[in-house]
Amino acid sequence: MNKPLVGAVFTALLLGATALPAAAVTNEAPTADKQVTRTQPVAETKTKVKAKAVTFAGTVALSNCSGSVVRVPSSQPTDKALVMSNGHCLETGFPGPGQVIVNRASSRSFTLLNASGGNAGTVRASKIAYGTMTDNDVSLYELTSTYRDIESRYGIKALEIDSARPTAGRAITVASGYWKRMYKCNIDGFAYRLKEGLWTWKDSVRYTSACQTIGGTSGSPVIDDQTGKVVALNNTGNEDGQRCTDNNPCEVDENGKVTVRQGINYGQQTYTIVPCVGAGNKIDLNKPGCTLPKPAAAARR
Template sequence: MFRRILGVATAALIGAATLTAPGSSTALAAPAPPKVAVDFTGIVALNNCSGSLVRTPSAADTDPALVLTNGHCYEGGQPGAGQVITNRASSRTFSLLDPSGSRTLATLRATTLLYATMTDTDAAIYKLNTTYAAIQQSYKTPALQLLTDHPTSGADLRVVSGYWKRIYSCRLDGFAYRVREAAWTWKDSLRYTSECNVIGGTSGSPVIDAGTGKVVGANNTINESGGRCTLNNPCEVDEAGKVTVRPNIGYAQQTYTLANCIAPGSTLDLNRAGCTVPKRRPAA
């Protein structure tokens, strides 16, 4: 059976046991936490980006499956600053990869673009015409689980690109109060350490916490040439308005803010507790 996570249940001892006086006990270190190996299970390729088959912790196997990518990967073009798209018909297709990333298991098709924006975050989520159970039965492929809480700085990350069939490994360096790129501004972005030197086509890749196997973000940009707040050269802006440029440092947008908007049946409910993505503005 294909699996994305290989659990290691071995209890490791840290350091050597110390022999003490007769009658005393030998202290053993606590078992090491299970290690997680991340591969291409649940990863999809788009025609212009990367993405992943995802589910919330409360999703039912009979719910329509969901695909996560960036808002700027939307087939209708990049949403403008302040624009939010919800519940729009879509027939977009996604190539579901095998665990090695070497071949395509299936072509998945959307029925609906549930949500897309580049305001505050850079995320899009599609509802498919098939269920989690059907995908599991036909292709032995489970969906990746979305984290529904704020991640922790220092986490060991994997950025898995279906477009390039490449996995980047780095750590979560911290959180940028604001990231600005051209007309768009994103809040509380994940900042990578330099090892995740992502490139075009990796947009929308799931950012996976290798300690839990859960999706914590969607990869979306990197400062390519040291530019200041321009297209392909994002900058950071702190609470006081100070601008910092970090050449060759990449960013992702947290996904728990959108994960908490998914209601039973893979429907969108922007009024759910914990749902903090921007809401669609009523028509004028």
């Protein structure tokens, strides 16, 4: 996983570098990280569509990870807002395989960023609405503020989660609120299964090698440059070339063939979240079309 960070000393040991200036835009990791391997980007189509300007507006910094204030197409201004990050970024620790957390009280705070990466203010959770590391690596926090509250007070609009599955070749930006850095590359393809240690994720997004994400970028929204919508959550990468171990995920295809891609990073798709958001912006795992894992007790019903 693109490790969550805990404490200033651990951060320094992990990265060997200090935090970067606000609004840095780069495709390279700090010099202490492994050397970036360059490849040619996926070929563009002949018809060019003007890309939307991707900024930090709506992204957040957690104590150990990145995230964003998000909405689905049906979200209303008066709904309590949601913050999305990785399941492995939860303050409760890593959920075990098969574990699903729903409606657990939380008072976690998030630093909300403006377009340039500056501190716009602080928003606070009332609960963990959903969290898991099974099939996906996602956490959704319900805030004490509504979308209207956030826009009125801070001038920040939520990022919209795309309801459509992403496609290979699209230009993307991984926007890290923790580091206030953007990583720009393309979707290289998809991993049928991505296995890392105890956890397995489905239909993961593989980036081209320019996105050299690092510890603290976990939970960053992966934004489609053309639409400006969130299509995935940044969560992991193969650091050392090991096979299916912690921090060294491997790809497993439909026939069980394992592929290791050292230095390549991945995200988990988010379009599957949209059908699971019901009236009032509440997570409804029984809603038609929702395929997110359910808590074990509910799954047995």
